[in-house]
Amino acid sequence: MEGILEITGGVFMVLGAVSLLVASIGLYRMPDFYNRIQIGTKASTFGASLSIVGVALIFPGWIPKLLAMLLFILFTNPISSHIVGRTAYFTNVPLSKRTKVDRLKEMSPGHLKKVKTKD
Amino acid sequence: MLIVLASVLGIASMVGAYFAIHSKSLTVAIIATGVVSLISSILFLLLAAPDVAMTEASIGSALTSAIFFLTLNKIRQTNG
Amino acid sequence: MGKKTMIALITLALAFVIYPLYQSYNGSETLKDVGQYYIDNGVEETGAQNLVTSVVVTYRGLDTLGEVTILFLAASVISFFLSFSKNDRIKSRSIRSVTEILTTSTQVLVPMIFMFGVYIFVNGHLTPGGGFQGGAVIASGIILMFLSNPRFKLSHKVIQFVESTSGIVFVLIGAAGALMMDGDFLSNKIPGFGFGEVGSIISAGAIPVIYTFLGLKVGAELSNVLGVFVESQSEK
16 A cells, blocks of 8 residues: 555656656747746646655655645745746836737736835 | 765856856846855755755845845946 | 966866865764764753754854854944935835735735744754744745835834844843853753753753744844845935
């Protein structure tokens, strides 16, 4: 029984590693910054989660800590890449030439302006 | 196996250090410094020093980078 | 003789000097006397499961006090020098509007990060980590607060209170060991702080108490440095 759990955990970890590999290939292949950041975040979050699930199957005693780690990764990775992407957009990092829609520009023109505030 | 991992990380940190010194953009240099400390924190972990690794990860890559960015912003503001 | 040739020559000379060191180096398999002493007697003498903590807080407690003093001096000097630039600043900063995602996630994440920092320094005698690491983690939570709300201001009164109180408590605990038990300064032997069972959270004498105050002090100091840096940002 233990053997099955270990093999399943190993399979999960290999899947996670493959996902991370896809992420790194995507970082190289994608045309512009925004595509790179989205593949970097999505695939690497997925890969890290899969690896953590694999470790949880192999070492069931660590499950509480691994769960905390998983939650933290799922929380912080998308948020940080959201902020990085947004900052890149506002500091005029160029979009790819093949970009068809730019929702952030359509949304509200005032949104793009720097907001002057006094404090 | 461990020595391969350590060598790969060491080479990666050397590449990061090269970027930190020679990159044209200061932002890239700051990020490269953060990467170097992150990699060295993993190396500390491999050398069985988790305390040092935690200090390096939190101070070296988070706090110093933040302070460098704030300083860079201030310098840009004063220089126009 | 170009610059690059010089650099190559210097590198070669360095390699020539350093190579014998590398050649004669063999990693020591056994510990030196001091390390062996810590491993043999550390757990009985301090009751801490984490030997690094017992060295940092008890055996080399005075050095830790010195480190905290250096950190305090650095923070004070930074706030002193950055306060000069405050006078002529114009109080308008251009701030990009912060998204709701960031503000909401900050509200969720910052308590978690603070709790993690507190966990690190409260468990300093059991698991790796301690006051410095926990304090740094708390300060990185403060970075997130500054990012999500650029107009957020740290209360200097609270920071000063936390910082000075924990410094004083740290020294007082150390002095209590010296005065009451006739031991040494910061010797971890204080009446009322039993050693307890090794590995439980209430154990190791005064180490958890000292580390808690150390963590608060370091966290307050690093947050103060960050706060001063953020406050000195201005735009003409």
